[in-house]
Amino acid sequence: MFADRMREDRALDAARPGIIDEWLSGWRDSRMLRVLAEAGSKLFAPGKSLYFRLGQGKYLALTGVRYCRVTCAKGVVWVTASGDGRDRVLTPGQSLTLGNAGKVVISGRGESSEVKVRWD
Known part of the structure; x- marks a missing residue:
């Protein structure tokens, strides 16, 4: 022992x-x-933007999102924001402005979807 x-x-x-x-x-x-x-x-400063290409079933998750604009450039994207209560589907040329969302999940629908996220 x-x-x-x-x-x-x-x-x-x-x-x-x-x-x-x-x-x-x-x-x-x-x-x-x-x-x-x-x-x-x-x-993630105001005026900065990111451009993403998302394939079928691929997604982008952003946390701590404040005052950003999500714009669909190509294909179809599905945007879910916490506190919003509903999902949004964006087609080319459409955009969505998010206030104080917290967490945002953007997923691609179709072969190749392109999305731009810009902080205002």
Whole structure:
């Protein structure tokens, strides 16, 4: 019994990171989060837009969506926004303006659908 306890202690000590390891991992994680937040703020800033090609059954999920316009460029796309209560089907040339939707799922219908998402 005593030998098992010593073996457990050695295993736990080996698995436990040291103070420097914890500090480095915390610094790395916070730096990575800061870089990702900066990149996201530049990408999803007003006036920026993204263009996607979605095939049959493929979808695009966006979270934290605020004031964006979804425009169908080609094919047919299906747009579902949280808090909206209904789904929208857009054909080429049609667009949908979303206020404070939170989460939006855009899926392609047909062989190749193209959609543009622009933040206003």
